[in-house]
Amino acid sequence: MWTFALRRLLLLIPTLIGITLVTFAVTRSIPTDPVIATIGEQAAEHPEIVAVYRKTWGLDEPLPIQYLTYVRRLFIGDMGLSIFTHRPVVQDLADYLPATIELATVAILISILFSLPLGIIAARLRGGLLDIAIRAVTTIGVSMPIFWLALAAINVFYFHLRIVPGQGRLDSGLAPPPSVTGLYVIDGLLAGDLTVVANALSHIVLPALVLATWSIGLLTRIMRTSMLAVLHQDFLRTVRSKGGREFYVLTRHALGNAILPVVTVMGLAFGDLLAGSVMTETIFGWPGIGRYAYSAAAHADFPAIMGVTIVVALVYTIVNLAVDLFYAVIDPRIRAAMA
Amino acid sequence: MSAADMRPVPEPRTALSRRIAGKLAVLREHPAMAASLMIILAWCILIAGAGIFAFADPLRPDIMVRLKPPSLAHPFGTDQLGRDVFTRVLYGGRSTLVGAIAVVSAGAFIGTLLGAVAGFSRRWVDELIMRITDMVLSFPIIILAMAIAAALGASLAHGVIALAAAWWPQYARVTRGLVLELKSLDYVAAAHAAGRHPAGVLLWVILPNALPTLLVMAAVDIGRAILNFAMLSFLGLGARPPAPEWGAMVAEGAQVMDQWWVATCPALSVLTLVMAFNMIGDSIRDRMDPWLRQRR
Numbered sequence: 001m002w003t004f005a006l007r008r009l010l011l012l013i014p015t016l017i018g019i020t021l022v023t024f025a026v027t028r029s030i031p032t033d034p035v036i037a038t039i040g041e042q043a044a045e046h047p048e049i050v051a052v053y054r055k056t057w058g059l060d061e062p063l064p065i066q067y068l069t070y071v072r073r074l075f076i077g078d079m080g081l082s083i084f085t086h087r088p089v090v091q092d093l094a095d096y097l098p099a100t101i102e103l104a105t106v107a108i109l110i111s112i113l114f115s116l117p118l119g120i121i122a123a124r125l126r127g128g129l130l131d132i133a134i135r136a137v138t139t140i141g142v143s144m145p146i147f148w149l150a151l152a153a154i155n156v157f158y159f160h161l162r163i164v165p166g167q168g169r170l171d172s173g174l175a176p177p178p179s180v181t182g183l184y185v186i187d188g189l190l191a192g193d194l195t196v197v198a199n200a201l202s203h204i205v206l207p208a209l210v211l212a213t214w215s216i217g218l219l220t221r222i223m224r225t226s227m228l229a230v231l232h233q234d235f236l237r238t239v240r241s242k243g244g245r246e247f248y249v250l251t252r253h254a255l256g257n258a259i260l261p262v263v264t265v266m267g268l269a270f271g272d273l274l275a276g277s278v279m280t281e282t283i284f285g286w287p288g289i290g291r292y293a294y295s296a297a298a299h300a301d302f303p304a305i306m307g308v309t310i311v312v313a314l315v316y317t318i319v320n321l322a323v324d325l326f327y328a329v330i331d332p333r334i335r336a337a338m339a
Numbered sequence: 340m341s342a343a344d345m346r347p348v349p350e351p352r353t354a355l356s357r358r359i360a361g362k363l364a365v366l367r368e369h370p371a372m373a374a375s376l377m378i379i380l381a382w383c384i385l386i387a388g389a390g391i392f393a394f395a396d397p398l399r400p401d402i403m404v405r406l407k408p409p410s411l412a413h414p415f416g417t418d419q420l421g422r423d424v425f426t427r428v429l430y431g432g433r434s435t436l437v438g439a440i441a442v443v444s445a446g447a448f449i450g451t452l453l454g455a456v457a458g459f460s461r462r463w464v465d466e467l468i469m470r471i472t473d474m475v476l477s478f479p480i481i482i483l484a485m486a487i488a489a490a491l492g493a494s495l496a497h498g499v500i501a502l503a504a505a506w507w508p509q510y511a512r513v514t515r516g517l518v519l520e521l522k523s524l525d526y527v528a529a530a531h532a533a534g535r536h537p538a539g540v541l542l543w544v545i546l547p548n549a550l551p552t553l554l555v556m557a558a559v560d561i562g563r564a565i566l567n568f569a570m571l572s573f574l575g576l577g578a579r580p581p582a583p584e585w586g587a588m589v590a591e592g593a594q595v596m597d598q599w600w601v602a603t604c605p606a607l608s609v610l611t612l613v614m615a616f617n618m619i620g621d622s623i624r625d626r627m628d629p630w631l632r633q634r635r
Contacts, residue, residue, distance in 0.1 A: 022474050151593050275480070279573070297485050297575070316477060
């Protein structure tokens with residue numbers, strides 16, 4: 001188990017090098033002058049700023065050296081200054097990332113909550129009306145332009161029905177809980193402040209639901225397919241013939257065998273949730289890196305958008321690593337193969 | 340031998356009509372697939388014949404009729420500048436669909452080329468190409484595309500380039516797999532033995548046999564490309580207003596959500612077209628999966 005974990009962690013190194021190579025390539029292959037792109041046109045009018053910038057980032061050196069400088073600066077947490085906010089990009093990201101992690105985590109929890117039962121029911125009642133209905137709804141879910149769904153949801157639930165609070169992570173009268181994890185719900189619980197927890201939850205539920213639409217659709221479909229492949233197997237017949245109740249058969253015996261592909265896709269879906277957060281956060285005014293990426297794109301704030309790209313790729317990689325490790329936890333066969 | 344036996348057999352014709360009938364029977368068995376094909380066909384006709392089906396000018400504002408709800412004169416209503424939403428949806432579909440097809444074509448072309456070379460070449464070339472593929476795969480598509488589009492500057496063409504640059508890796512992987520599988524087959528060995536140049540073998544013997552799979556993959560992929568292209572435009576990184584494009588139109592409609600038709604009509608257009616492509620993809624996957632087919 002530990003050797004497997006270690007080997008998997010070591011594999012992270014080439015991936016990280018790959019991520020920096022791709023982002024570096026994007027930075028250097030753009031047709032505009034990278035100096036103007038990264039410090040902005042205003043600053044580029046001052047030759048002394050340009051000179052300092054060229055020296056810091058080794059822009060007069062050959063490309064491989066430039067790359068090494070780039071990686072070294074990344075390593076010490078220097079992603080440059082945001083052209084729009086005039087703050088270090090790393091600082092911006094540190095401020096905004098927890099909000100996105102919180103939103104994406106709640107969204108993935110909502111997806112699991114909906115998609116596992118729906119997928120199991122659809123598989124069990126295959127071909128029935130409920131199965132057809134679930135399949136129709138999930139097809140709509142994966143085909144939905146969520147930017148429109150977000151707009152429609154705000155319009156209906158906030159402007160007309162007034163049953164959800166407005167923008168942001170908390171009502172404006174409330175102070176955020178003392179920061180431990182940066183996730184307001186958890187920090188609120190840690191501080192024992194239930195008002196903040198309730199308020200944070202009421203703020204997060206609608207954006208998380210909208211964000212989860214796509215992954216609910218995806219995970220339900222995978223769950224259904226995977227369950228179908230398990231349902232006709234002999235060991236389930238054995239359990240049934242021993243008089244096992246259907247609910248017990250499905251949850252205790254079938255689910256464990258059908259869940260692996262769902263877990264894989266869950267990891268991949270998390271990356272898509274981070275990407276989808278650009279839309280959701282922008283529309284819901286959620287102060288996360290998705291909205292930050294949008295405003296960066298809108299203001300041609302190149303360092304900021306590269307920072308988001310790196311961080312998202314990093315989180316995506318780490319989540320998929322966690323999924324790989326989680327396999328070993330839930331599948332005794334993999335554990336045995338690794339021992 | 341009787342006279343009846345001497346009659347020329349109209350075989351090819353029967354075979355052809357039987358084959359067509361067979362294809363249609365498949366559609367009858369898969370109503371979802373038939374419906375999806377009809378939806379796509381209908382959209383293609385509407386979009387291609389935008390000038391015939393819609394008579395308004397998609398760009399000219401007419402303040403006198405701004406924000407009118409759907410009516411006979413304006414089936415999808417009018418937007419805040421008084422432009423006919425139906426007309427703009429039809430013309431906008433051109434940008435969206437053509438953009439999406441361009442993304443998939445470019446992505447599939449680059450991916451197929453790289454994958455084919457990887458599967459056919461020496462070990463280290465293969466390794467190199469596949470590691471690059473994995474690198475690009477570790478980015479969510481829309482984030483990488485945003486970065487590239489932001490660097491290039493927002494325009495329809497740049498949106499296509501940005502998405503295509505993030506789109507190719509899956510094609511590289513699939514093509515490599517196919518080439519590895521095909522290159523061990525006898526007729527490929529025969530082509531080598533006949534003294535054909537290796538590049539010729541790859542291009543004219545192996546790739547044509549990989550093509551059907553790749554074409555199906557690309558056709559089904561268009562739905563996902565539409566969604567991503569519309570997203571990029573919604574964020575202001577693809578097609579730019581006032582040019583109509585479905586994602587950009589939803590963004591314009593965002594300011595007047597109480598006049599629901601302005602944003603909802605282009606959004607529903609995206610939804611129906613993407614759904615149609617997704618349902619075709621599902622049907623094909625179901626048919627290809629022997630276990631599911633047998634259980635149907």
